[in-house]
Amino acid sequence: MEGYPLDRVALEIGPFQVYWYGLIIGFGIVLGFYLATRESQRLGLDKDTFADLLIWAIPISILCARIYYVVFQWEYYSQHPEDIIKIWEGGIAIHGALIGAVATTVVFARARNISFWKLADIAAPSIILGQAIGRWGNFINQEAHGGEVTRSFLEGLHLPDWIINQMYIEGAYYHPTFLYESLWDLLGFALLMALRKVNLRRGELFLTYGIWYSIGRFFIEGLRTDSLMLGPLRMAQVISIGLVVAAIVILIVRRKMNAKQVRYNSMEN
Template identity: 70%
Template sequence: MDGYPINPIAFELGPIQVHGYGLIIGLGIALGFYLASKEADRLGLPKDTFADLLIWAIPIALISARLYYVLFQWDYYAANPGAIIQIWNGGIAIHGALIGSIVTAIIFSRKKKISFWKIADIAAPSIILGQAIGRWGNFINQEAHGGEVTRSFLENLQLPDFIINQMYIDGSYYHPTFLYESIWNIIGFSLLLLLRRVNLKRGELFLSYVIWYSIGRFFIEGMRTDSLMLTDFLRIAQVLSLSLIVMAAAILVYRRFKFNLPRYNDQSNEGKITS
């Protein structure tokens, strides 16, 4: 072995083990919350809107992300029920988290009489940035990687040794697909910030995020070796990504031509389903 893997345990507090995976996920959430809160304040949303939303969205997203993963790996978890709660070992699905978060945000926005699309637009850059950061949790756990490659292949990518060494798993080197997706998401984050300055119509920034992320996820998922499978040949994430691209594009076009939508920077917060 050419290097030593990173210890997934960041530190210990007595009997409590603090995992690097959880710390990285927490960092992504914290930074995303900060950015969303600043933008929400600029656009005139009530103070603490995102703090109130995240009280519900974070636990529901984590639960739905885990349930999504467990559902499609049920044969294993049915035989090992004690492993269901062991999220520190990995095994949460971002699509499950997104489903839980969106449902939570829809209910929250209706209760608060705030436009769901306005909340979604504000959150979109934070979500994709959190995803970019969160992929490094997969790196710590040596998961979400692609097929076998050689060390020279990784060196030709100009990767630092700590990444190359962490991609050495059970005697072989693997594609760092976590890194490919993290970079794709960083580019998407930058693109969304630029689109925000264009002042799109309400809802279009979030739908652009869905399209961008899904395009990248479709291609990168095809490289992975740990995909959740719908059939022997169909990867769930790829099927869902294609579906989301079509749905988001159709909704974007329909809303733009069907409704007289406010612009992104409009400070009205009415919670109509179209706004």
């Protein structure tokens, strides 16, 4: 028997409502910040480096993520401009957030005279962990799901009833693609944490993140029903292919150009 969907509102304070979506995204950011700060101190950076970076990176990334989403849904938002600011209802694109975060980090790194690649490597595990956590915000909002399936299919995945019931949307069950991506990202987090001990060349941890996340996103995106489209193409798949190719090319070129490249564990800035 189908259960009721989970309440999107976590708590109410007078006339104000606090949504689970925002709390979950916020928790992912806080946990990622904690991990990145600890690692940055180990590698010789000032303890406030990532706090200073995130003051700029968080709002810029959220803004870019929303702009990216709105641009590809302009047919709707041009008719409902009042909904553009309603990010608590969902509708932020991770690729837009990454564009904003990378651009902000490039500028920040130059201003502080710190290697962009050093900052990116330190942040990579935090980013993918934050993505794994953030997908549960999509779960609460019953969005970012895949095509229609049966309840028996979901039961065959050995999912608890509270997940299965939340995948019952307007009379049908759907693929929990939020869960597929969350699990893929958690595996990626474990991989990146293990690769820290390998002491790769600087920049390769972040490039590995780009490759890992993009491969998973490409296949999972193919199951989704709410993809942002560019004509007949799913934009996330196009970007995923581009990121994989670009990351591999950059990795190869950097290895050929500098055989004595700085390693991940270097204290050098």
